[in-house]
Amino acid sequence: MKIMLIGFGLVGQGLLQLLHDKAESLQAEQGFTPKIVAVATGSRGILYHPDGLSIPALLAAKGNPAAYKLDAERDFASALELIQCKEADVVIEVTPTNLENPAKATAHCQAAIASKKHLITANKGPIAKHYNELMSAAKSAGVEIRFEATVMAGTPCIAMGRELLSGAKIHEARGIVNGTTNYILTQMESGLSYESALKQAQELGYAETDPTADVEGWDAAAKVLILLAAFFGKQAQLSDLSVTGITGISQADIENAKAAGERYKLIASVSPEGGSVKPMRLPLSDPLAQVSGATNAISFNTDVMGNISLIGKGAGAGETGFALLADLLTIHRKLF
Numbered sequence: 364m365k366i367m368l369i370g371f372g373l374v375g376q377g378l379l380q381l382l383h384d385k386a387e388s389l390q391a392e393q394g395f396t397p398k399i400v401a402v403a404t405g406s407r408g409i410l411y412h413p414d415g416l417s418i419p420a421l422l423a424a425k426g427n428p429a430a431y432k433l434d435a436e437r438d439f440a441s442a443l444e445l446i447q448c449k450e451a452d453v454v455i456e457v458t459p460t461n462l463e464n465p466a467k468a469t470a471h472c473q474a475a476i477a478s479k480k481h482l483i484t485a486n487k488g489p490i491a492k493h494y495n496e497l498m499s500a501a502k503s504a505g506v507e508i509r510f511e512a513t514v515m516a517g518t519p520c521i522a523m524g525r526e527l528l529s530g531a532k533i534h535e536a537r538g539i540v541n542g543t544t545n546y547i548l549t550q551m552e553s554g555l556s557y558e559s560a561l562k563q564a565q566e567l568g569y570a571e572t573d574p575t576a577d578v579e580g581w582d583a584a585a586k587v588l589i590l591l592a593a594f595f596g597k598q599a600q601l602s603d604l605s606v607t608g609i610t611g612i613s614q615a616d617i618e619n620a621k622a623a624g625e626r627y628k629l630i631a632s633v634s635p636e637g638g639s640v641k642p643m644r645l646p647l648s649d650p651l652a653q654v655s656g657a658t659n660a661i662s663f664n665t666d667v668m669g670n671i672s673l674i675g676k677g678a679g680a681g682e683t684g685f686a687l688l689a690d691l692l693t694i695h696r697k698l699f
């Protein structure tokens with residue numbers, strides 16, 4: 364399988380590390396022999412070789428094509444040109460998420476589909492904003508789109524809702540889909556102020572220097588758009604959702620909930636009626652109340668199976684790389 368990696372940052376390198384570490388078992392057990400024919404960055408160049416680039420040499424280059432010392436074509440104006448003019452079976456789009464304006468990443472996705480390459484992405488922007496359009500273009504072109512990495516990283520919540528539960532009716536799915544806010548709420552419950560918990564989350568690399576997207580609920584809201592589309596085929600916009608973050612929750616609120624045997628969690632909900640993000644007080648008997656730190660979780664309420672919950676890591680280079688690997692293997696099983 365010939366793969367183009369558009370974006371060579373943490374997640375792209377996380378995938379390459381897995382392909383390197385698991386090369387033998389992937390070949391022996393699944394007959395999977397991936398070739399990375401191209402990697403592209405925004406500011407540090409592009410590499411292409413039709414027979415495949417060396418994965419160890421790519422890993423040694425640490426995200427910088429200039430540090431890749433082996434033979435490769437480098438003369439491309441942009442990732443878009445690369446996608447349009449070179450052959451590959453799959454394009455993996457792992458450039459930064461821009462929720463307000465995902466035009467560049469969406470153009471990468473559209474170009475992959477238009478040139479009949481399967482598409483895998485970890486990028487929330489194109490899926491949250493242009494799901495229907497991308498899916499219908501993929502259907503006409505006869506290619507697959509997979510996006511497991513966009514919500515809960517390698518914890519397979521998209522595959523669970525879209526594929527494993529496809530014979531059930533999902534009445535509602537409720538999730539903790541933002542690790543930063545769950546970490547902050549967990550630390551506040553053990554006595555830290557909001558400010559100290561946020562500072563700690565930033566020091567640990569969970570929260571960005573500007574934490575607005577996490578703490579105001581916008582990252583979770585983008586994931587709500589993706590889940591609405593994936594589980595209910597419903598394309599919504601951020602303005603259709605009711606979104607409240609955790610900045611209004613005080614230490615006193617947390618203490619009051621604790622005294623009543625409850626816990627605050629930032630809950631992303633989706634149902635056929637729509638979606639929302641809001642802090643909720645959950646009884647300790649709710650599986651989501653037991654999810655602490657930066658861990659993510661989702662609970663599906665279904666007709667046949669009642670409640671099913673999935674708990675796991677929701678971020679990290681290897682964890683997100685694993686979601687890309689799972690998508691690659693699904694495409695490989697289906698089509699190769």
Ligand SMILES: NC(=O)c1ccc[n+]([C@@H]2O[C@H](COP(=O)([O-])OP(=O)(O)OC[C@H]3O[C@@H](n4cnc5c(N)ncnc54)[C@H](OP(=O)(O)O)[C@@H]3O)[C@@H](O)[C@H]2O)c1
Pocket residue numbers: 369370371372373374375403404405406407408426442457458459460467485486487512513516677678679680683
């Ligand atoms: N990190 C996680 O835990 C995680 C979890 C789930 C989903 N995701 C999503 O996965 C994606 C990648 O995340 P990351 O952590 O790997 O980001 P990152 O470390 O910032 O890497 C982004 C990469 O994309 C490249 N890039 C930027 N603009 C580009 C363009 N126009 N054309 C080609 N390449 C371009 C960057 O190159 P330059 O450095 O040269 O600009 C860099 O190589 C994001 O959409 C993120 O939201 C990440």
